[in-house]
Amino acid sequence: MRRPVELPHAYRLLNHGPTVLVTCAHAGQRNIMAAAWNMALDFNPPKIAIVIDKNTYTRELIEASGSFGVNIPCRAQKDIVMQVGSCSGRDWLAKPEHDKFNAFGLQTFFGAEIEAPMLEGCVGWLECKVIPEPHNQSTYDLFLAEVVAAWADDRVFSEGRWHFEGHDELRTLHYIAGGMFLTTGETLS
Amino acid sequence: MRRPVELPHAYRLLNHGPTVLVTCAHAGQRNIMAAAWNMALDFNPPKIAIVIDKNTYTRELIEASGSFGVNIPCRAQKDIVMQVGSCSGRDWLAKPEHDKFNAFGLQTFFGAEIEAPMLEGCVGWLECKVIPEPHNQSTYDLFLAEVVAAWADDRVFSEGRWHFEGHDELRTLHYIAGGMFLTTGETLS
Numbered sequence: 577m578r579r580p581v582e583l584p585h586a587y588r589l590l591n592h593g594p595t596v597l598v599t600c601a602h603a604g605q606r607n608i609m610a611a612a613w614n615m616a617l618d619f620n621p622p623k624i625a626i627v628i629d630k631n632t633y634t635r636e637l638i639e640a641s642g643s644f645g646v647n648i649p650c651r652a653q654k655d656i657v658m659q660v661g662s663c664s665g666r667d668w669l670a671k672p673e674h675d676k677f678n679a680f681g682l683q684t685f686f687g688a689e690i691e692a693p694m695l696e697g698c699v700g701w702l703e704c705k706v707i708p709e710p711h712n713q714s715t716y717d718l719f720l721a722e723v724v725a726a727w728a729d730d731r732v733f734s735e736g737r738w739h740f741e742g743h744d745e746l747r748t749l750h751y752i753a754g755g756m757f758l759t760t761g762e763t764l765s
Numbered sequence: 766m767r768r769p770v771e772l773p774h775a776y777r778l779l780n781h782g783p784t785v786l787v788t789c790a791h792a793g794q795r796n797i798m799a800a801a802w803n804m805a806l807d808f809n810p811p812k813i814a815i816v817i818d819k820n821t822y823t824r825e826l827i828e829a830s831g832s833f834g835v836n837i838p839c840r841a842q843k844d845i846v847m848q849v850g851s852c853s854g855r856d857w858l859a860k861p862e863h864d865k866f867n868a869f870g871l872q873t874f875f876g877a878e879i880e881a882p883m884l885e886g887c888v889g890w891l892e893c894k895v896i897p898e899p900h901n902q903s904t905y906d907l908f909l910a911e912v913v914a915a916w917a918d919d920r921v922f923s924e925g926r927w928h929f930e931g932h933d934e935l936r937t938l939h940y941i942a943g944g945m946f947l948t949t950g951e952t953l954s
Contacts, residue, residue: 591802615804720907749953
């Protein structure tokens with residue numbers, strides 16, 4: 577079940593380096609893209625850093641709305657990650673499906689604080705508001721954001737930590753290259 | 766065996782989100798610390814982003830030298846990651862060991878382009894030169910750097926991709942919190 581994550585624990589959703597799906601919406605348009613280049617930036621208030629290429633449709637919607645969703649997909653969603661990561665939202669605008677969500681049959685829910693749709697079936701979610709840093713954005717495609725709400729599937733994340741044992745289909749994905757991913761493996765303590 | 770990684774493939778060493786060890790040296794002093802908050806920032810020339818807290822001794826040496834090493838530790842080095850991540854280099858300055866390398870018996874080698882020592886036994890290494898961005902550094906503890914040389918253990922990384930099968934002790938570490946790590950698991954394609 578999806579449950580809120582206390583904001584001081586939000587960084588732990590990204591701490592182990594998962595590949596994420598970025599969602600965004602503005603003025604009736606919405607999009608979703610894959611992003612391996614993300615990291616936590618601060619504990620409390622939680623902040624993150626993420627790279628959003630200036631050629632993406634997602635970039636356009638994020639710059640217009642000032643917010644985005646970070647969705648942490650799991651092994652069961654590997655094909656979705658490849659699908660949404662292999663085309664542009666612009667490719668669908670003039671087609672009957674209109675966006676990637678319709679094109680790939682993606683179910684969404686609304687977060688608490690932002691307008692971006694959040695993807696069902698993920699194992700963690702962060703609602704993010706852009707911290708405007710025009711130099712970083714234009715020079716490095718680098719976005720900094722404050723996490724204003726966070727959620728996780730309590731089957732695999734609770735009390736501030738991941739516990740994937742017994743839920744192999746819910747393990748996070750870590751992109752290598754060329755369509756290959758690593759999943760998380762054993763927990764060491 | 767440690768082999769050079771072509772610079773356009775350097776980002777792939779960090780793409781799957783490993784926790785790293787940052788090494789640094791300046792004027793006869795050296796240090797090493799753990800850093801889970803790192804990511805690739807660009808392909809070619811390769812750049813990375815990493816968070817280096819302003820209270821760390823590492824920060825002092827990096828700001829003085831303008832360079833640092835990113836060492837990607839493996840499962841066999843879990844205890845080293847916890848050791849160097851649980852104390853400050855400043856704690857050792859007045860002791861006979863003088864630094865963490867001596868205190869914990871860490872073997873190092875010299876990279877090609879920077880003065881920081883690189884840690885033996887890791888599975889990947891990036892030699893980095895800071896891209897000065899004073900606002901990011903002071904406001905967010907965020908450092909951007911260009912990767913000027915990269916190396917990997919060819920038992921687990923070659924031809925631009927990770928392949929950990931058959932080498933469980935060389936799997937990368939992904940920090941959760943509270944002394945717990947995830948290792949990489951299955952490869953999916």
